[in-house]
Amino acid sequence: MFDWLIVGAGFAGSVLAERIASQRGESVLIIDRRNHIGGNAYDCFDDAGILIHKYGPHIFHTNGQQIVDYLSRFTAWRPYEHRVLAKVDGQLLPIPINLDTINRLYGLNLSSGELEAFFAERREPVDEIRTSEDVVVSTVGRELYEKFFRGYTRKQWGVDPSQLNKSVTSRIPTRTNRDDRYFTDSFQAMPRHGYTRMFERMLQHPKIKIMLQTDFREIRDQLRYNRLIFTGPVDEFFDWQYGKLPYRSLRFEHRTVEQESFQPVAVVNYPQTEEFTRITEYKHLTGQTAPKTSLTYEYPSDVGDPYYPVPRAENEALYKRYEALAAARSDVWFVGRLATYRYYNMDQVVGQALATFRRIQDALPVPGARQAISEAAE
Incomplete structure (x- = not known):
């Protein structure tokens, strides 16, 4: 009992x-x-000795000091600020969209103030923001929505952004400065010895x-x-x-390649091309050095373990x-x-x-x- x-x-x-x-x-x-x-946060060492996340990248970030204090009983931390690039029109560009994203995409040299005017010219008025499409087109306009958001969202969720609640794309800010961090929370770090070790201690x-x-x-x-x-x-x-x-699932393809590094950041999104949504390279998260590197390709699906409501x-x-x-x-x-x-x-x-x-x-x-x-x- x-x-x-x-x-x-x-x-x-x-x-x-x-x-x-x-x-x-x-x-x-x-x-x-x-x-x-450990649930979906489970991590383990693969045959190459790289600590990988079996169910895709889990990046810890929070503004809740009480949550940090609690979890710190069971783990030390490795500071890590997550950065993501999106392959758009053949270029690797920062996402969330920021000043560098627009300048590099269009070959411009805008200032932050000029970028705000750039967005203002392209925004579409929306009477009531209800869908994920509404969020983006009312912020940065139709063209950037098509390049960065629509294809990725359709792959990830299996439906068009116009059919999804506004909460999906509301999670992704748009910036007029050069801040290329994916998150801006006050605490951003990875469990120093991995999530599984933290759960074991817990x-x-x-x-x-x-x-x-x-x-x-x-x-x-x-x-x-x-x-x-x-x-x-x-x-x-x-x-x-x-x-x-309805839940959305994922299929993960884990690969190890015979090179020290594969991509410039931990995660690269593919909103325009490829069947998969993103590639993760884990050495960016762990800080490990090794002659090989390990990757995960993510393929969204309607079948499999439930991941996302x-x-x-x-x-x-x-x-x-x-x-x-x-x-x-x-x-x-x-x-x-x-x-x-x-x-x-x-x-x-x-x-x-x-x-x-x-x-x-x-x-x-x-x-x-x-x-x-x-x-x-x-």
């Missing part, structure tokens, strides 16, 4: 397992259908037991536990009662029906990207898990139990 069963050993499940074991002193069984912990508490290659649907009636935390797809938990929620109005309406079912289950906590059908970054999932732990503490006080002492859990 366990006090808690947690389904899913990614960020949401692992943070809650650690908090419950260390702060409440209760026993936790955490299960995952994969053969490893889950090494004696009150935590881990079972891998274990499918909740197959053993849900065989396990003995008092309370449940579920981080998998919410529609699956309820046996697809209202039909399946598809942000469309009809999907949100369907999720609301499952959300109502989840709200009625006072014995289950639903946490994470798949369980709450939200496109969260890693730091947001950690924040959601810590907030869920606070709600657990309020709802289920443990007489005499140690209270959380970290700011992250207050």
Whole structure:
């Protein structure tokens, strides 16, 4: 008999397992259908000795100091500022679009003020910004939308940006300066020894037991536990009662090449050409030196493991029906990207898990139990 069963050993499940074991002193069984912990952030050394991310690049960035403080209990950090290039019209250009992007694309020598006027001339007025297309054309105009956004988005999501919620392209800013960082968060770094090592330290508490290659649907009636935390797809938990929620998946092709470096930055996007969306070279992320280098090519798909909830109005309406079912289950906590059908970054999932732990503490006080002492859990 366990006090808690947690389904899913990614960020949401692992943070809650650690908090419950260390702060409440209760026993936790955490299960995952994969053969490893860490969820999609899992990393491992390949045959060339390069630390690669099995499920594509995971770049940690946050403005939440409490989240940094919490995760820093389990890892040291390697400072890293992420930079991305897009192959457009045969050139490798900075994305998000900035001053250098436009000057190099068009052979200009604009200043920041002149670039603002350049965008202003090309913007299309949109009465109400509802879609991902609306966001871009109202900011930089139709031509740049076609060059940088439309093709990439159609590959990534399988639908035209005009059919996607505005949240997808709203995540990508447009800059009039030369800042070529992909993110501008106050904290940007990679776990010094990798994500998997961080998860191992998080889950090494004696009150935590881990079972891998274990499918909740197959053993849900065989396990003995008092309370449940579920981080998998919410529609699956309820046996697809209202039909399946659409998720976008990815196929990863991992390659090692016989050269020291392959591309000038960690990630290069391909919005105009190729079947894949991007190529990642991991040595930029890890700082490793080696005679070979390892790459991942990403191919979006409608089949495979669920990675991204598809942000469309009809999907949100369907999720609301499952959300109502989840709200009625006072014995289950639903946490994470798949369980709450939200496109969260890693730091947001950690924040959601810590907030869920606070709600657990309020709802289920443990007489005499140690209270959380970290700011992250207050």
